[in-house]
Amino acid sequence: MMNLNDILMMDLTVDTKEQALSAMSSMLINTGYVTPNYMEAILKREQSFPTGLPVQPYGVAVPHADSKHVIESQVVFAALRRPVVFQQMGNDQQDIDVSFIFMLAFRDPTEHLQHVQKLFLCLQDTTFMQQLNQIKKKSHLLQLINNIET
Template structure:
């Protein structure tokens, strides 16, 4: 299955102006919830998991965060995206004592535990491509981001 099938233009926010990761979580949760992808419990579960298992990733040019939580909070799988007008601080996944200034957030809502590993592998391929991330950050609107990701043609194993 292609990773692009998990993205939906209704679940994408570009140039989001917020000051905290919790604000980002609320915005993306509302999109996922209003479109029937997650249960009401999803937001609290994401916030709780982020405190214990941070999701900020220090990369080459653009840092990202990939918040996600347990499958029981998900109705159907999707990935919501927020590009940020200015970076927001997340704790580093590799070293929780470090902070990472994140520019793009990919919030994963997956309803099967085994699919998280496969999806994370696909996300790693996507986020390691600086050119692709730059195009996503510069895009205005969900349709454009969907096109960029579809044209990158990543597939799930």
């Protein structure tokens, strides 16, 4: 069974999006899901193509990098202790206070697109967002995230 500590970060304490992305990238690198270049690639991509989403009532970011940096597909989730500022997807002049981050690492672009579509549907669901905010145990979070797959 997959170690929940490999993919879930509860109550992550960071001051900037760069710190959050670095912590999450390090988790993927250290567990062998991505290449050592992944962290640099995701930071660079976030700078050029921001991923903050103004989801109500909590901002969400969905950072990702090119599939050439991915060894094995994986999603890492972080619930932040305090929101950090990301720029809005499609409007980098707009700041978004992000509370939740789904870092996507997929080898297959088609797989990536399918997961993004499912995730975006969930993020638009008020009940899903309320459940996400109330979760305190990693096992409950994994169950909620696994429901995205169905």
